[in-house]
Amino acid sequence: MLDALYLLYLKSMKIINLYILRAHIGPFLFGFTTVVFIFLMQFIINSLDKLLGKGIETEIIVQAIIYNIPWMVVLAAPMGILFATLMAFGAMSANYEVPIIKSAGTSLYSMMKPVVGLGFVLSLVLFWFNDYVLPESNHQAKVLMNDIQKKKPTFAIQPGEFSPSMGGNIILARGVDSITGQLFDVTIYDYSSSKQQNIISSDSGKIGFSNDYSNLIINLFSGEIHQRNNNEVKDYKIIRFKEYQIKMEASGFDFNRTDVNLISRGDREMRISDMQQVVDGSKKEADYSRVFIDSIANNHLDYVLKGKEYRDTSTVTSTTKFEIDTSARNILQRVQKNVNFLISDIRSNSHTIENRENNVRKYEVEIWKKYSIPLACFVFVFVGVPLGIRTKGGNFGISAAISLGFYIIYWGCLIAGEKLADKGIISPILGMFFADIVIFLVGILLMIRINNEMFQFRSVFKKVK
Numbered sequence: 195m196l197d198a199l200y201l202l203y204l205k206s207m208k209i210i211n212l213y214i215l216r217a218h219i220g221p222f223l224f225g226f227t228t229v230v231f232i233f234l235m236q237f238i239i240n241s242l243d244k245l246l247g248k249g250i251e252t253e254i255i256v257q258a259i260i261y262n263i264p265w266m267v268v269l270a271a272p273m274g275i276l277f278a279t280l281m282a283f284g285a286m287s288a289n290y291e292v293p294i295i296k297s298a299g300t301s302l303y304s305m306m307k308p309v310v311g312l313g314f315v316l317s318l319v320l321f322w323f324n325d326y327v328l329p330e331s332n333h334q335a336k337v338l339m340n341d342i343q344k345k346k347p348t349f350a351i352q353p354g355e356f357s358p359s360m361g362g363n364i365i366l367a368r369g370v371d372s373i374t375g376q377l378f379d380v381t382i383y384d385y386s387s388s389k390q391q392n393i394i395s396s397d398s399g400k401i402g403f404s405n406d407y408s409n410l411i412i413n414l415f416s417g418e419i420h421q422r423n424n425n426e427v428k429d430y431k432i433i434r435f436k437e438y439q440i441k442m443e444a445s446g447f448d449f450n451r452t453d454v455n456l457i458s459r460g461d462r463e464m465r466i467s468d469m470q471q472v473v474d475g476s477k478k479e480a481d482y483s484r485v486f487i488d489s490i491a492n493n494h495l496d497y498v499l500k501g502k503e504y505r506d507t508s509t510v511t512s513t514t515k516f517e518i519d520t521s522a523r524n525i526l527q528r529v530q531k532n533v534n535f536l537i538s539d540i541r542s543n544s545h546t547i548e549n550r551e552n553n554v555r556k557y558e559v560e561i562w563k564k565y566s567i568p569l570a571c572f573v574f575v576f577v578g579v580p581l582g583i584r585t586k587g588g589n590f591g592i593s594a595a596i597s598l599g600f601y602i603i604y605w606g607c608l609i610a611g612e613k614l615a616d617k618g619i620i621s622p623i624l625g626m627f628f629a630d631i632v633i634f635l636v637g638i639l640l641m642i643r644i645n646n647e648m649f650q651f652r653s654v655f656k657k658v659k
Contacts, residue, residue, distance in 0.1 A: 210295060211308040217282040218309065225277030225597070229270035230263070237262055244342060258342065261335035264328045271320050272570035273601050275313055279578025280585075280593040282309075288586040302645040306579050313575040320568035325465050333463035337454045351377070351401070360410070361442035362386030367399075375401045380414060382440070393420040394438070404441075412440040461560045469557045476557075480550040483543040490539050555622055559615050562626035570604060573630050576637025580644040604629045 238259070245255050286292050295305060351357045357365040362385050369378030377399040384392035396417025404411055415437055423429035461469060581596055607629035615625025 207300070207304070210300070210305070214282065214286075214305065215308050215312060217286065218278040218312065221281035221593075222274045222278035225281075226270050226274030229273045230266045233266040233269065234259070234263070237266075244339065254338070254342070258335065258338050261331050261338060264323070264331040268320065268324055268328060268567060271316065272567070272574055272604070273597060275316060275571045276574040276578045276600060277593055277597045279309060279575055280582040280596055283579050283582030284586050284593060287583045292583055302579070302583075302641065306575070306641070309575050309579060310572070313572040316571040317568045320571055321565065324564045324568055329459075329463050329465050329468075333454060333457070333459055336460075336463065337452050337457050340457075341452050359385075363440065363442065365412075377401060377412075380417075382412070382414075384440075389424055391422050391424060393422075394418075394440075395420075396435075396438070410442050412442075414438045414440070461557055464560075466561050466564055469561050473554050473557045473561070476550040476553045480547045480554070483546045483550075487540055487543050490536055551618070555616060555618055558622035559612055559626060562623050563612070566608070566626040566630055569627075569630050570633070573634040573637060574600070574604075576641055577633055580637070580640035584640075584644055600633065604633055607632050 241258075245258060283292065286295075292305070296302070351365055351367055351370050353370050354368055355366070364383040364385070365377075366381040366383075367377040367379065370376075378397070380394075380396045380399045382392075382394040384394065394414065394417060396414035398416070399412055399414040401410070401412050403409070414435070417435060417438065419431075419433040419435065419438070421431040421433065459468070461472075464472075577600055578597075582593070585592055585596065608626070611620070611625035611628035614620045615622045620628075
């Protein structure tokens with residue numbers, strides 16, 4: 195009988211666990227995609243002037259956007275799991291499903307097990323993504339954006355400045371819209387012909403590529419052309435126009451992809467193993483400089499002691515006072531020269547030690563960040579579940595507000611920890627896990643109090659008795 199009841203209990207717990215996990219799928223996908231969409235729109239708006247108006251194929255622009263999506267995924271996943279736990283357990287609490295499950299003898303801790311497991315698995319997946327996919331995508335994005343920067347019709351046209359020569363033409367535009375290619379109050383000096391010089395002025399213009407990108411085309415509106423024959427001074431013409439087009443070969447304006455292997459990688463474009471090699475190398479260089487400082491200091495001490503022995507023995511010889519003074523001065527001069535070299539070496543190696551230690555802290559911060567951000571998927575579960583139950587936040591508004599609040603707190607703690615770690619005030623590991631520790635402790639406190647039914651929200655407007 196007991197075995198049958200136990201099997202029935204296990205079967206019921208399995209059903210409950212599956213029900214709880216299914217309740218998280220929809221809210222997680224919604225919260226995750228919403229945050230990614232917000233980041234994506236922000237990136238597109240901020241990068242419009244870099245991507246548009248340069249004659250770049252749509253495929254290249256799409257690649258630039260895709261390469262930037264991974265960092266959005268890393269930031270959105272913790273927010274998604276927090277939003278999902280708030281929505282799922284909030285809805286269950288609002289529908290009295292949590293009290294019903296608890297009345298059957300199931301504690302809050304048991305109800306949290308499948309969600310904790312989900313958060314742990316998601317943390318592992320995000321860690322792999324953070325270490326393998328994100329560095330490569332960051333590197334690809336950096337190289338591609340640098341290549342895009344090199345190709346644009348208005349690449350060298352700055353408002354109020356003369357451009358470099360383009361096909362024998364020097365352009366001066368008082369106003370430039372780099373997105374649309376619009377030029378305002380334009381003057382073009384045409385030196386492409388040795389026999390004739392043209393100075394073209396117009397109220398406005400537009401610069402862009404031909405359909406096959408083989409030619410650079412400048413359309414000018416409402417202006418005039420001043421033509422002067424270099425061989426005949428009297429041969430001078432003024433031609434007025436409503437619309438005038440200048441066409442030149444687009445050589446040098448082609449979009450060329452740089453080999454990503456030729457561009458050095460920054461700390462956010464490296465895997466943990468690559469950054470660890472940099473850390474180990476910097477530590478070895480710092481240790482070598484410390485050993486070198488000790489060595490030159492000991493050598494200088496030996497030099498001074500030998501000089502002292504020489505002065506002590508010189509007092510018992512029959513040399514004249516003049517010879518002794520001359521010898522002493524020579525020794526002091528050599529000692530002073532040696533001290534100057536010593537100070538220079540110590541300063542140089544001290545600077546090397548400081549530089550390498552800063553480098554070690556910088557890369558160790560990035561190493562531990564690759565662990566701490568994925569771990570947020572796990573620790574946010576301990577906050578989302580109890581808050582969802584207590585607030586009955588089974589609607590979008592409450593869940594979004596609470597998620598945003600804790601997300602801001604988390605990133606505030608993470609940024610503060612990173613700054614303190616970079617300055618050497620705290621260790622990199624503590625700086626990067628500080629935010630996770632704070633959120634985890636808050637979550638544990640909330641979870642214990644709600645499980646024991648001791649936690650009550652009181653209105654801030656209630657009078658204190």
